[in-house]
Amino acid sequence: MRLGIISFILFIFLLVEGTIFQVFVPDAWGLPFTIVPRLVLAGVIFIGIYLGKNTGLVYGLIFGLLYDIIYTDMIGVYTLSMGLMGFSAGLAARYFHQTIFFTSSMILILTTINESLAYGFYELFNLSNMSMSDFLLRELIPTVLFNGIFAIIIHVPMRNVLKDKGYGEDIV
Template sequence: MKHFILSFIALLFFVFESIFAQLFASDVFGADKILVPRFIMIFVFFLTMFGSRKIGMLYGAILGLTYDAVYTEILGVYMLLIPFLAYLISKCMKILQNNILISCLVALLFTAVLEVVIFQMNIILSFADMGFAEYMDRRFVPTLLLNLVFIIISCYPLKRIIEKLDLQGELE
């Protein structure tokens, strides 16, 4: 039952992320700004912080592969990057206090890391044609602001749901 609930939540975020990207395209917030919702990644980050590292990495790999198959041209980038970032988050949260403010800041930091790594991968593969300064202005800052709002709205409810499911000891 636990994994059914988590899978349902992940599906909701996946669908909501797609709907958000379609409805609130760049022309709503300004023609020169690019907003990229990272709701699935944030869900995996919170799952790792408040649940279990293994569950977070497993969901990260599955959702990353799904994200690659649906949205990107190359399979494997998100499938490898999201579980790796989930692993790093689990290590960071062993050092840091696990309160809601720190969790929000860590989720935002790792969303920023994800964005920069994806941009660099796109530069290497010649999929991006903008410079780093233009990227920071047009995509990075608006994307971080959007995802910060999502983190603030969803952090406490996700924390409560994940802690209620008691994922510690799963997959052991």
């Protein structure tokens, strides 16, 4: 049941990223920077933190693959990066208390790594047309800040969905 709800939420996040959010992105209104919404990634990190590293890995792989199929031509970049992020969120959660400070800083760090990984892969295959400094200033910093704020907003509802009854560490 809980997994059903969280899968549905992540699915909605996945759709919102490419549709509703794209109307409101800053560069659509002529601003020089852009925000890449990583709502799904935030959800995957929450799952990793509250439901364990293996669940995080599985959710990261599945939703990364969906993201790749719907939004990009090349399959594998986001599958790999989101899977890794879910897994490492689960790993780190073992050593810290799951406070709002921990989750939001986790999302800040992992979003940075995820963006850099994706940029690295697209640069490796020579598909990105952005220089390193442009990537840092125009894209990475606004994106990470936005996702940090988003993490603080969804922390309490996500905790309520994910941490109700006394399940074990790992579900999958």
